[in-house]
Amino acid sequence: MKAVFMMTAAATLVGTTAFAGGHVDRTGWPESFTVGTASQGGTYFAYGSGWANLVADELGVSGGGEVTGGPMQNMALVHTGDAAFGMTTMGPARESYDGTNPIAPGLQMTNACAMFPMYQTPFSVTALSSSGITSISEIPDGARIGFGPAGSTSDTYFPRMMEELGVNFERRNGGWSDLGGQLQDGLLDVIAFAAGVPVPAVSQLEVQTDVNIIEFTEEEQAAIMAAFPVAAFNIAADTYTTLEAPARSVSMWNFAIANCDLPESFVYEATKVVMSDNERMVNIHRAARSTLPENWDKNTFMPWHPGAAKWFNENGASIPADMIHSGM
Known part of the structure; x- marks a missing residue:
């Protein structure tokens, strides 16, 4: 409905x-x-x-x-x-x-x-600071990753991007607010966002807990740009209170x-x-x-x-x- x-x-x-x-x-x-x-x-x-x-x-x-x-x-x-x-x-x-x-x-x-x-919609990854995940390479094998609503830009492209980068995961879908709650409750390990910044769900998470906003390495960024219709993008440091410097990303208009x-x-x-x-x-x-x-x-x-x-x-x-x- x-x-x-x-x-x-x-x-x-x-x-x-x-x-x-x-x-x-x-x-x-x-x-x-x-x-x-x-x-x-x-x-x-x-x-x-x-x-x-x-x-x-x-x-x-x-x-x-x-x-x-x-x-x-x-x-x-x-x-x-x-x-x-x-x-x-x-x-x-x-x-x-x-x-x-x-x-x-x-x-x-x-x-x-x-x-x-x-x-532009940046593609970005968020995890709880308590998870210890600070980079794409540190995402554990079989991690439960929330990719947003089924059929969304994030759900369409981010799983493919993760596979391109060699990440093995369990795919989860849902609204961004719901996924944010699941991350806090330990039901997810990571959320892979594709949304204009600041993403309201991330801003809300920052108020309630400590999070890591994970950027791509230069090599990861280059690999994704070669494989998908995206461009280089930096998430400005003032976008989130968690960021202390611009975060390397890719984006789609x-x-x-x-x-x-x-x-x-x-x-x-x-x-x-x-x-x-x-x-x-x-x-x-x-x-x-x-x-x-x-x-x-x-x-x-x-x-x-x-x-x-x-x-x-x-x-x-x-x-x-x-x-x-x-x-x-």
């Missing part, structure tokens, strides 16, 4: 001039919308619920964040129109476009369009997505709300420091929604016509 958390700013006021964008043609606008996020305790839920609430506030359309299984499921929900908007990482997006999304093998999910760049059939004016206005005031987004989550117009070019394959492309091209981007969804 889907758990829907609606952050409603006001009653639906489609057609009103009392809200930003009220002067535009609202023909075909939905009376409400949802943003597909991920599990509670992860960055997607905090970030996605926040920007859903912001758009609802500014446009006067009831909207909120929806708890989902993460990027793979969000691609499916947005493709089918079960969610107007969603959040995905570019690896799962590519697999979904190619028809290899495990939720619906063989279905090319081409009715999900790029909306705006969000942030995240994008907001929109159902390609949504009205151009609606997606244009929603994109404008998110992208025109970065400070508001950073107040929602610090990962939004990368939610900037100049990062439009981090999408190299997914067609843009015409409404989003219009806003970006008006604000310094140069999205070519063949990268804009035509509906044909």
Whole structure:
């Protein structure tokens, strides 16, 4: 059963001039919308619920964040129109476009369009300090590792990365908050996070206990970059109180997505709300420091929604016509 958390700013006021964008043609606008996020305790839920609430506030359309299984499921929900908007990482997006999304093998999910760049998702490992685990090589044989919700970016890629690095493990899945509790209770040895930083579940763990945030060695980082669609990334020292220096990692870009059939004016206005005031987004989550117009070019394959492309091209981007969804 889907758990829907609606952050409603006001009653639906489609057609009103009392809200930003009220002067535009609202023909075909939905009376409400949802943003597909991920599990509670992860960055997607905090970030996605926040920007859903912001758009609802500014446009006067009831909207909120929806708890989902993460990027793979969000691609499916947005493709089918079960969610107007969603959040995905570019690896799962590519697999979904190619028809290899495990939720619906063989279905090319081409009715999900790029909306705006969000942030980079670092891959990081956390263990309790009491475990004595301070490096990937020290993870014991058969360790119980939590990889996040089934089908999430973390669950899709991190097990493969661990195997690439020679780690033998028992695979566990669950929401980030639940996995954090299991780590504290000794039911897990390690959590392998792929989420925008700071990850709420890690920040909560730091308050309650002593943790080790484990970075990759240069050799491990190079091996992962050679095998997977990720780039080098450093988790800044001020991200967590536990860190005393930047932590070496790898990352994958995240994008907001929109159902390609949504009205151009609606997606244009929603994109404008998110992208025109970065400070508001950073107040929602610090990962939004990368939610900037100049990062439009981090999408190299997914067609843009015409409404989003219009806003970006008006604000310094140069999205070519063949990268804009035509509906044909």
